Amino acid sequence: MSEHPDCALVRRGYVAFSEGDMETLSSLMTADAVYHVPGDSTVSGHHKGREAILGLFRTFGEETGGTMQVQVEAVLADGRGHVMSFHTVRGDRGDRGIEMREGLFFTITGGKVTDIDACVEDIDEMDAFWR
Template identity: 30%
Template sequence: MTVKEVVEAYSIALGKGDIPTAFSYFSTNAKWHQPGNNKFSGTQSGLEAIGKMLSDMMGATQGSLVVKPTSPLMANGRFVSSPVRFSAKSGDKTIEMNGNDLFEVIDSKILQVWLFSEDQDIEDEFWGK
C-alpha cells in the first residue's frame, strides 16, 4: 500500500466506526500528538493510550465528534496531509472548524499523527482543562 492508501483505509474504517480495523493501520508503538492546552493535549504513546484518549473524547461529546475530509489527501515521502473539518457537541457547547491531520507512515503502518486546528484557543475552550 502507498502511504496515501494506508491513511485512506484508516479514515474509511474510522468513518464507519470500525475501530479495530482503523487501529490495524497503526504501528503498535504509534504516537499521537494532540495540540493545545486542554485535557486531551499532549502526546499519547501506544495504541492503548491513543484508544483511551479517543474513547474519552467520544465520551465527552456523547459520540457526536465527527471528522470529515475536506480535500484530497496529499503525500510527501512518508508524510500524508489530510485537510479535515471537525465538529462536536458537549453539553451546551458546540465546535465546528477546519483542521489538518498529518500522518507519518512507515512500512504501511501509521507511526505518528499530528493534529492542527484552525483556532486552537477555541478548541481548548471547547475541551476544557
C-alpha cells in the first residue's frame, strides 16, 4: 500500500524539522502559509508567512537549546487537501521540561502547505513551558 502524497509531504516536513533543514521546510509551504499556535505564550498566535513560520521553528530550537524532539505517531489524509498528524514533543527550556502529545491539521494546495493548525494535549502546560 502506498502512502498518499499529502501524507508523504507532511512526513518530509517532520524529517526536515528534526534535522533543522530550513531549506527543505521552506520548499514545502507557500510564501503566505499560516501556522496557528494555541494558548497564551511567547509562541502562541498566528504566524503569517513562510519566513514567520521558519522564525518560529528557529525559536523552538534556540529556546530549547536544541533539545526539542518530535516523534511522529500517525499521519492521516482525507484525499481532499487535508492532513492530520499526531506526535509527541519533548524538550527542555531552562529548568523546565515538557513531554506532550500534539496534533497538527494541515491544509495543502498544489502540493504545498498553506495552513497549519496546532492542537495540544494540555494548553496550560504548554503555556507554562513557553512563558
